[in-house]
Amino acid sequence: MAKVLMKGNEALAEAAIQAGCRHYFGYPITPQNEVTAYMAKRMPKVGGVFLQAESEVSAINMVYGAGGAGARVLITSSSPGISLMQEGISYIAGAEIPCVIANVMRGGPGLGGIQPSQSDYFQSTKGGGHGDYKLIVLAPSTIQEMADLVQQAFDIADKYRNPVMILGDGMLGQMMEPVDFDNIKKGENHIEEKTWATTGMGTRKKKNIINSLELDPQMLEKHNIELFKKYEKASKEEVRYEMTNCEDAEIILVAYGTIARVAKNVIELAKRENINVGLIRPISLWPFPVEPFEKTVNYVKRYLSIEMSMGQMVEDVKLAVNGRKPVYFYGRAGGMVPEPAAILEEIRKISGGAK
Amino acid sequence: MAVVFQKTKGLTDVPFHYCPGCTHGIVHRLVAEVMEELGVLDKAIGVAPVGCAVFAYEYFNCDMQEAAHGRAPAVATGIKRVHPDRVVFTYQGDGDLAAIGTAETVHAAARGENITVVFINNAIYGMTGGQMAPTSLIGQETLTTPYGRKPGNNGYPVKMCEMLSTLDGASYIERVSVYDVKHVLQAKKAIKNAFTAQINKKGFSMIEVLSSCPTNWGLSPNEALKWIKDKMEPYYPLGVYKNTLEEVKQNG
Amino acid sequence: MDEKIIFAGFGGQGIMSMGLIMSYAGMMDGKNVSWLPSYGPEMRGGTANCHVTISDEPVGSPIINEATIVVAMNRPSLERFEKDLVAGGILLINSSLIDIGPQRSDIEVYRIPANDIANQMGNLKIANSIMVGALMSLKNIVSEDAVVNAFKKVFEGKEKLIPINIQAYNRGKESINSQFAVK
Numbered sequence A: 001m002a003k004v005l006m007k008g009n010e011a012l013a014e015a016a017i018q019a020g021c022r023h024y025f026g027y028p029i030t031p032q033n034e035v036t037a038y039m040a041k042r043m044p045k046v047g048g049v050f051l052q053a054e055s056e057v058s059a060i061n062m063v064y065g066a067g068g069a070g071a072r073v074l075i076t077s078s079s080p081g082i083s084l085m086q087e088g089i090s091y092i093a094g095a096e097i098p099c100v101i102a103n104v105m106r107g108g109p110g111l112g113g114i115q116p117s118q119s120d121y122f123q124s125t126k127g128g129g130h131g132d133y134k135l136i137v138l139a140p141s142t143i144q145e146m147a148d149l150v151q152q153a154f155d156i157a158d159k160y161r162n163p164v165m166i167l168g169d170g171m172l173g174q175m176m177e178p179v180d181f182d183n184i185k186k187g188e189n190h191i192e193e194k195t196w197a198t199t200g201m202g203t204r205k206k207k208n209i210i211n212s213l214e215l216d217p218q219m220l221e222k223h224n225i226e227l228f229k230k231y232e233k234a235s236k237e238e239v240r241y242e243m244t245n246c247e248d249a250e251i252i253l254v255a256y257g258t259i260a261r262v263a264k265n266v267i268e269l270a271k272r273e274n275i276n277v278g279l280i281r282p283i284s285l286w287p288f289p290v291e292p293f294e295k296t297v298n299y300v301k302r303y304l305s306i307e308m309s310m311g312q313m314v315e316d317v318k319l320a321v322n323g324r325k326p327v328y329f330y331g332r333a334g335g336m337v338p339e340p341a342a343i344l345e346e347i348r349k350i351s352g353g354a355k
Numbered sequence B: 001m002a003v004v005f006q007k008t009k010g011l012t013d014v015p016f017h018y019c020p021g022c023t024h025g026i027v028h029r030l031v032a033e034v035m036e037e038l039g040v041l042d043k044a045i046g047v048a049p050v051g052c053a054v055f056a057y058e059y060f061n062c063d064m065q066e067a068a069h070g071r072a073p074a075v076a077t078g079i080k081r082v083h084p085d086r087v088v089f090t091y092q093g094d095g096d097l098a099a100i101g102t103a104e105t106v107h108a109a110a111r112g113e114n115i116t117v118v119f120i121n122n123a124i125y126g127m128t129g130g131q132m133a134p135t136s137l138i139g140q141e142t143l144t145t146p147y148g149r150k151p152g153n154n155g156y157p158v159k160m161c162e163m164l165s166t167l168d169g170a171s172y173i174e175r176v177s178v179y180d181v182k183h184v185l186q187a188k189k190a191i192k193n194a195f196t197a198q199i200n201k202k203g204f205s206m207i208e209v210l211s212s213c214p215t216n217w218g219l220s221p222n223e224a225l226k227w228i229k230d231k232m233e234p235y236y237p238l239g240v241y242k243n244t245l246e247e248v249k250q251n252g
Numbered sequence C: 001m002d003e004k005i006i007f008a009g010f011g012g013q014g015i016m017s018m019g020l021i022m023s024y025a026g027m028m029d030g031k032n033v034s035w036l037p038s039y040g041p042e043m044r045g046g047t048a049n050c051h052v053t054i055s056d057e058p059v060g061s062p063i064i065n066e067a068t069i070v071v072a073m074n075r076p077s078l079e080r081f082e083k084d085l086v087a088g089g090i091l092l093i094n095s096s097l098i099d100i101g102p103q104r105s106d107i108e109v110y111r112i113p114a115n116d117i118a119n120q121m122g123n124l125k126i127a128n129s130i131m132v133g134a135l136m137s138l139k140n141i142v143s144e145d146a147v148v149n150a151f152k153k154v155f156e157g158k159e160k161l162i163p164i165n166i167q168a169y170n171r172g173k174e175s176i177n178s179q180f181a182v183k
Helices: A008-018 A033-046 A056-068 A079-084 A086-094 A121-125 A143-160 A170-174 A217-237 A258-272 A291-296 A313-321 A340-350 B024-038 B052-059 B072-082 B094-100 B102-110 B160-164 B181-199 B221-235 B246-251 C015-028 C075-084 C114-120 C124-138 C144-154 C159-177
Strands: A004-007 A023-026 A049-052 A073-077 A099-105 A136-138 A163-169 A176-179 A241-244 A251-254 A277-282 A284-286 A302-307 A327-331 B044-048 B063-066 B087-093 B116-121 B170-177 B204-210 B239-243 C002-010 C032-037 C047-055 C067-072 C085-094 C108-112
Touching: A004 A008, A004 C015, A008 A033, A008 A073, A008 A099, A008 A143, A008 A163, A008 A170, A008 A176, A023 A033, A023 A056, A023 B072, A033 A049, A033 A073, A033 A170, A049 B072, A056 A073, A056 A079, A056 A086, A056 A099, A056 B063, A056 B072, A056 B102, A073 A079, A079 A086, A079 A099, A086 A163, A099 A143, A099 A170, A121 A163, A121 A284, A136 A143, A143 A163, A143 A176, A143 A217, A163 A170, A170 C032, A176 C015, A241 A291, A251 A258, A251 A313, A251 A340, A258 A277, A258 A302, A258 A340, A277 A291, A291 A313, A302 A313, A302 A340, A313 A327, A327 A340, B024 B052, B024 B087, B024 B116, B024 B181, B044 B052, B044 B072, B052 B063, B052 B087, B072 B087, B072 B094, B072 B102, B072 B116, B087 B094, B087 B181, B094 B102, B094 B116, B102 B160, B102 B204, B116 B181, B160 B170, B160 B204, B160 B239, B170 B181, B170 B221, B181 B204, B204 B221, C002 C015, C002 C075, C015 C032, C015 C047, C015 C124, C015 C144, C047 C075, C067 C075, C067 C124, C075 C085, C085 C124, C108 C124, C108 C159, C114 C124, C114 C159, C124 C144, C124 C159, C144 C159
Parallel strands: A023 A049, A023 A073, A073 A099, A099 A163, A136 A163, A251 A277, A251 A302, A302 A327, B044 B063, B044 B087, B087 B116, B116 B204, B170 B204, C002 C067, C067 C085, C085 C108
Antiparallel strands: A004 A176, A136 A284, A176 C032, A241 A277, B170 B239, C002 C047, C032 C047
């Protein structure tokens, strides 16, 4: 299949279908409406289910039911809608139900705006809902990567029986780029049988229960420990990142998603001024990639975390750097996307007037 | 020796945790017997609520999911959309179904979601210790209405059967009770009708069961059954509120 | 090659389609492309714009701060985006609807009465294709074949509109050749 020009939201939806997802539950919210529209059109054609729920609260619980019943399920929304889903996400993580959740972020808090933002980093990577749990969070920065990661997300979700979040933003949702779907494994071939799912007992001897309740503290702690063993495995096996121009960099930018694209422009601009700037682009936000910091911390002078927020990922950067080198932050919020020139100016500033 | 009584295969051997005199046990057994009699235990998937019946997933002898508070109809929707040929039911209390989960209940019904809802209305929050329910009666004293439920402050009890029966998606809606043998038998018929409606792919079905909560009502089990009859039934009239199918009626 | 084009106008002028035609054509020519629309209330009758990058290199930020080309279909668009052009950049003005000139003198300016030409051709909705033609005759950003195929792609499902739009595209090219552009 040749490349096709697609919006990020559409690529997300198509990639999910090609990964074997046949159940999608959603609720309209800008800037992710293309996903619901695409699914409404495509799902009936592939024998799948598109259901517009009465709320995000209901939609995420439909995902709980469908995922628990063994299906590959996708749900998408944008920031305020994802907030509404947090209860359900906590239950899904607790009951160990695989599913893929995509957040096409917009500015907040509250109703906020509809322009792209990255202000849900904490919510996505640090919990969001109640209780000790982790989402595996993947952040694409191109439409092709959106398609690739969505496919991987379904496999990862199944592998760990855990929800996986795709963290995009309004710009990635709305923009178009060429996408090649040829590399995507066709879902039907590699979905393993889910012997734990509630499918009706049939001839099975033991009934299956999907549940997150455990009133005995000893047993609940055991469950917590088991979950964290799983997260520990994921934190070893699911780390994804990209390093650009880091070899001789004096300053390394740390950026994910949309703003990592801007950062690549900054690298070129800085070259013209003989400033050697590198980029660490976390692709998995949880597990946060520590490795690229270990590789660079000895020789780089400083790190600059750039985000479309008031400063969230910078905390993970600081943890990774652990005081060994200075970590700076530059961000724009509310739907503003920093311009390369502004970031370059910030680089000049923190370099203390260095050329 | 002839077997004159046998425990239904629809229930596991896990002992119920319900208080003495609580009617949850009766309704569990009715649901279990109906599923056994209809021969659907091997393809039933139940959804338990948050509330006193939270452990229902341990009791029913079929695949079960435990939902968040009020979300059982949404969870059941997800299950049913994956397995349209299975029998999917929820078992919910009044706080779960008629307060926090009202939207899920109403919209599952409006969609004509082909599931069966068993609704236990005992006019009180049992598990949390006796607070006002959306179905608590006017004047009823509870932990959170210590001077009685007053319309000016707490509004009026919610009549779910009446509400849901106005929706085109609802196929079978009936209110029953279990305060005496006659009504227990009637309740079983109603539950069977509801499951049959689902098996015949007729859409949303719900059976509301007026139930007792002796512990939180502060009554003896017998007094509690009488309270259903004397206090609840006048406000919540029993009967079939929606029946789109004559054949469903006859199946009972 | 690294073209950064801003198409701007009001809703209903086919702004998004202009960008899509160039993006598809770029993709068909094997270039890296990105297409970024304005979204939200703007698309409902207000101003609309899209940013199109066509490049030999992978596209960094899809937001264009330094445009090589601006196509302004109405006056607010001219006023808003003129400043984003690089020195020496190309400004295409829909002179049917814009009666003012640019402020800057370090850019190449071309005025095309796109709406008048479209009216002459009997269909106001093809003004956008006229502008794409004008743009293409000024700069061979993508191949001719690719543009024709892009029209087919963008009008998928509305095939009967393809001939008139390709006609409009060709008229747009001629409009530049019969030069009334001023510098």
